[in-house]
Amino acid sequence: MTACCPQPIIPPPHDGGDDRGGLGRWVREVEPGHMRLEALVPGVHCAACISRIEGALRASPAVIKARVNLSTHRFVVEWLAGKASPEELVAAVSSLGYEVRPWLPSADADAYRAEGRALLMALAIAGFAAGNIMLLSVSVWAGADAATRDLFHWISALIGLPAIAFAGRPFFASATRALSRGALNMDVPISLAVVLAAGMSLYETMHSGADAYFDAAVTLLFFLLVGRYLDHMMRARARSAVTGLLALNATGATVIDALGARSFVPATQLLPGMDILIAAGERIAADGEVVGGDSEVDRAALTGEPLPEAVKPGSAVNAGTLNLSGPLRVKVTAAGDDTLMADIVRMMEAAEEGRGRYVSLADRMARAYAPTVHILAGLTFLAWILITGDGHAALIAAIAVLIITCPCALGLAVPAVQVVASGILFRRGILVKDGTALERLAGIDRVVFDKTGTLTRGVPSLIPPSAASMHDLELAYGLAEHSRHVLARTLATWAAGRGLEPVRFDSIEEKPGEGLEGRAGNTVARLGSRAFCAADGEAGEGGGLSEVWLARDGKPVVRFGFEDEPRADAAAVVSAFAGAGIAPEIVSGDREAAVAALARRLGNIAFRSGWLPAGKATYVEALEKGGHKVLMVGDGINDAPALGAAHVSMAPASGADIGQAAADFVFTGEKLAPAVFAWRLARAAERVIKQNFALAFAYNAVAVPIAISGHASPLIAAIAMSSSSLVVTGNALRLRLTAPRSEAA
Numbered sequence: 001m002t003a004c005c006p007q008p009i010i011p012p013p014h015d016g017g018d019d020r021g022g023l024g025r026w027v028r029e030v031e032p033g034h035m036r037l038e039a040l041v042p043g044v045h046c047a048a049c050i051s052r053i054e055g056a057l058r059a060s061p062a063v064i065k066a067r068v069n070l071s072t073h074r075f076v077v078e079w080l081a082g083k084a085s086p087e088e089l090v091a092a093v094s095s096l097g098y099e100v101r102p103w104l105p106s107a108d109a110d111a112y113r114a115e116g117r118a119l120l121m122a123l124a125i126a127g128f129a130a131g132n133i134m135l136l137s138v139s140v141w142a143g144a145d146a147a148t149r150d151l152f153h154w155i156s157a158l159i160g161l162p163a164i165a166f167a168g169r170p171f172f173a174s175a176t177r178a179l180s181r182g183a184l185n186m187d188v189p190i191s192l193a194v195v196l197a198a199g200m201s202l203y204e205t206m207h208s209g210a211d212a213y214f215d216a217a218v219t220l221l222f223f224l225l226v227g228r229y230l231d232h233m234m235r236a237r238a239r240s241a242v243t244g245l246l247a248l249n250a251t252g253a254t255v256i257d258a259l260g261a262r263s264f265v266p267a268t269q270l271l272p273g274m275d276i277l278i279a280a281g282e283r284i285a286a287d288g289e290v291v292g293g294d295s296e297v298d299r300a301a302l303t304g305e306p307l308p309e310a311v312k313p314g315s316a317v318n319a320g321t322l323n324l325s326g327p328l329r330v331k332v333t334a335a336g337d338d339t340l341m342a343d344i345v346r347m348m349e350a351a352e353e354g355r356g357r358y359v360s361l362a363d364r365m366a367r368a369y370a371p372t373v374h375i376l377a378g379l380t381f382l383a384w385i386l387i388t389g390d391g392h393a394a395l396i397a398a399i400a401v402l403i404i405t406c407p408c409a410l411g412l413a414v415p416a417v418q419v420v421a422s423g424i425l426f427r428r429g430i431l432v433k434d435g436t437a438l439e440r441l442a443g444i445d446r447v448v449f450d451k452t453g454t455l456t457r458g459v460p461s462l463i464p465p466s467a468a469s470m471h472d473l474e475l476a477y478g479l480a481e482h483s484r485h486v487l488a489r490t491l492a493t494w495a496a497g498r499g500l501e502p503v504r505f506d507s508i509e510e511k512p513g514e515g516l517e518g519r520a521g522n523t524v525a526r527l528g529s530r531a532f533c534a535a536d537g538e539a540g541e542g543g544g545l546s547e548v549w550l551a552r553d554g555k556p557v558v559r560f561g562f563e564d565e566p567r568a569d570a571a572a573v574v575s576a577f578a579g580a581g582i583a584p585e586i587v588s589g590d591r592e593a594a595v596a597a598l599a600r601r602l603g604n605i606a607f608r609s610g611w612l613p614a615g616k617a618t619y620v621e622a623l624e625k626g627g628h629k630v631l632m633v634g635d636g637i638n639d640a641p642a643l644g645a646a647h648v649s650m651a652p653a654s655g656a657d658i659g660q661a662a663a664d665f666v667f668t669g670e671k672l673a674p675a676v677f678a679w680r681l682a683r684a685a686e687r688v689i690k691q692n693f694a695l696a697f698a699y700n701a702v703a704v705p706i707a708i709s710g711h712a713s714p715l716i717a718a719i720a721m722s723s724s725s726l727v728v729t730g731n732a733l734r735l736r737l738t739a740p741r742s743e744a745a
Contacts, residue, residue, distance in 0.1 A: 033081045034064065039090065042115065043098045044073050056092045060084055097177055119229045122167040126222040129163030130215065137215045146208065153205040153212045160214035164198050167221045170228060189373040193402040194220060200399055216403060250285035250319070253278065256329070267319075270335035278328045283320060287339045290315045292329030295512040296485070298322040308485060310514065310529070324484065326512035340612075377401045380708045393710065400707040404720055405700060414439075414689055416732035421685045424739050429668035430678050431653075437664035439689075440648040441682035443629050447577050447675075448620060448642070450634035451588035451595055454652060455570045455602070455672070458635065460487060460546060460562040462494045468558045470500070476550045476558065478503035479516045479527040487548050487562055488516075488527065515548075526551040535559070546594075564594070566601060573672045574602045577679075582631075587616050587642070617641035633675055634663075650675055681739055688735050692728045699724040 027037050044050065050068045053075060057066035062083030068075040077089050094100050136152040144152060168191070175191040194217045201212040252266040253276040262277070267285045270276070278284050280295065296308035299321050308324050311317060317330055320341035336342065377398045384394035422432040432438065449455050465473075477495035480488040481502055495502070505518035505525075515528010526533050526549075533551035550558040574584045586607035588595045595609035608619070616634075620642045623630050632639070632646035640662040643649035651663035667674035703720050706712045712720065 027086050029081070034078060035081050035086075036076065036078045037086050037089065038074060038076050039093075040073055040101050041068065041075055041093065041098050042073050044068060044075075049098075052096055053093050053098065056096060057089060060089065060092065063089070097180070116229075119170070119225065122170065123222070123225040123229050125163050126167035126218055126225055129159050129167070130218045130222045133160055133215045133218055140212075149210070150205070150208050153201075153209075153214075156212060156214040157202055157205050160218050161198060161202070163218055164194060164214075164221065167218075167225060168194055171221070171224065189377075189402060189405070190220070190224065192377075193217075193399075196395075196399045197403060200395070213403070250283040253285035268336055270332055272332050272334060274332045274335075276330050276332060278323045278330055280323055280325055280327060283322050284317050284328075284330065285335075286319050286330075286332045287334040288317055288330040288332045290317060290328055291331050293327050293512070294514075295326035295328050296324045298324055310512075325510060340614075373402065373405050376405065376704060376708070383708075384710070397707065397710050400710075400712050400716070401704065404703045404707045404712060414692070416729045417685050417689050417692065417735060420732045420735045421681055421739075424681060424736065425665075425674075425678060428674060428677060430674045431666045431668075432664070437648055438682045438685050440629070440664070441631065441679055442686040444631040444647060444679065445582055446623060446628045447582050447584045447631040447633065448623075448646070449574075449584065449586050450616075450632075450639050451586055451590050451598060452564060453635035454633055454639075455574075455586065455598060456564040456566050457670070458564065460490050460564055462490055463561040463563060464494075465558050465560060471503075472550060472552065472558050474500050474503050475518075475520075475523075475525045475552065476527055476560070477501075478505055478520075479508065479518050479525060479550075482508050482518075483510070483516055483527075487546060487560075490562060491548060491560055524553055566598060567670060567672045569671050569673050571602050573676055574605060576676045578603070578605075582679075587611055587619060589616075613639070613641045617645045620645045631675075631679070633672075650678070681735075684738050685735060688732060688738070692731055695727055695731060696724065699727070 027035055029035055041049075041053065044053070053068050054066045057063050057075070057077050060079070062079045063077060064080065065078045066075065067077075075093070079089065090100050133156045136156050140149050140152050171187045171191050171194070174187040178188055197213040197217040201214050201217070203209070204212050250267055252264055253270060254262050255265045255270070256262055256275045256277060265274075265276075270286045274286075275291065276285065276288070284297075290311050290313050292313060294310070294312045297311050297317055299309050299318070311328070316333075317323075317328070318341065319335075319339040334340075380401045381394045381398040384397050385391065388394070418432070418438060421438055425432055452458050473495060477492060477500050480492040480495070483489070483492075492502075503518075503520050503525075505520045508516055508518040510516050511528070511532065514532040515526055517524065517526045519525075528548065530547065530549055533549035533556045534554065535549045535551070535556035546562040548560045548562070549556050550560070577584045584602075584605050586595055586599055586602075586605065588607070588609050589611055590609060592609040595607045599605050599607040611619070616639065620630055620632055624645065624647060629647040632643050632649045633651070634643055634649070635652050639651070643651065643662040648665075649663040650665040650667060653666050653668040665678055667678070699720075703712070703724070
């Protein structure tokens, strides 16, 4: 369970070279009269933080849009020029108690890593202290006499108090800030329980008391820090998707001016109308139109399809795509934040923000917890004072209530099940990356599949030509082994596997976007597209197959067809979801013929073809807005926005790193069945989580009256609290017995 924990404001650095003040350097005009500022808010940790900040910004009539991203801790605000200043907008956020500073990618990454290191250090200190104090406590419980007991208590104090002061800082600071604003959060009762338990333990130690509770205080901090650190790691993985997309952008390009002079210009300084040169093997730095040269471009980042696309003068190209075979001259039409790749990054961040708003079951159950605990402890203290007049006894009873109601069982109700379920999934080759993913997966009612690399193997396989001479096959082999095209490589691998000997050509010339031409004695052979091999009059491709032709001495002689075979269990997986009432469909960037052919093989399911990343993400968002809870299964960079926009998402390990980073689950192996297995396990986990909450509340219903009545000392309360955590954990382990026995769909 996360807590809302804003930070004190740190004034942004002043930039005296800009007449808009210290924030002017980070403000840009996105269109006439329309300004934009991106800033970093490290203290954002929950949906309440997002609502509070966005509400404060939108309160200004000048603000057009305000968005806070939970994963990246960034907010973006756009407003009407002249109606507000960036300083005023930042002040609106800082007045809530949040640290605000201008956003820089490098500074953002450094701050996030520093936060992770600090949490890990606190976790290590708490774990070390808890282990050592527990050893001393066992000796006391075993019957150590008064002098030995006092010595062990003092040693526990020397270990525990510094550890509590250091490891408890995240909770103490959060609780202090919440109280300073007149609010409560989950960290307030945690902090009270820890501080009062440590203080009472020190008092008992100084007065040779029989009981001390340093072990309970430090162990509680340790378990809570485990959850806080896992939450941080989850957000780091979410950030890696955007980071990976940004890494696809070229650093710059060679620009040709009106006089023909060439100079290297950083990508951030490219402008529409500039002419840039893109060498073979370089990434394109901006969106534009080809004005010179022929080549092939790898557009997998946008379409997800492995086959390169031929480009020539008049063809549109996009930033982040890879020029494969020949030099190109491109006139820039959009650069920087206006490119299609930048749009994908923004879609990813918006999708992460939407997912970050998802409130986990544990958070929903805990909303009323903090005030309830405080009221119970306060009433207990007052009742004991009024009835007995004994302040010491009243404080002991109040501390016992705080400890016995400490949210360990409630806090472990979900994480314990997630850990067990994640272990089961890991053993089946499925990695869980998001703590709330299992909860979301259990509630899906629609599943959207990408085609290439998801429902299919993602690798084209050659259909052996029915009528081809050995000589023609060896001619094709001799040309194919000189090409980097994926279909040519597949042909060469097929021929080598059958022991064919490639023809050695006297010369070979590659025609970018068309194919290869080779001369061997008096024979001229071509391997490439239908048009390049003069096969225009032949039968068209069928069933959505890709093709490569071989022409000999100007006449087409062999057609090599290729198909992307479905995964062996794709039909069974689609049938399993459909049988459970979860409607399956395909959304792909591939050609309609190829997608339609696969949809027929899988049972005539619904499909959409030729869609770019924006279309996929928009469609998934429309389903979500329509009340559906969508599972998106995709593997490519082009699927990343849709993976982020879906209620929950999966990606195969064979897919692109960015697709894996954007997904909640990653599965290994050649089968698609892990998608069904994970869904079934998620439903079983949901049932166990609900049982855990029932156990946690039943424990409180029994234990709290005992603590209020004074029949449970803080030591007994700590033991009871630990026992409730063990019961919840033990129930979570039952998931191993109730988990699905097979991945088979």
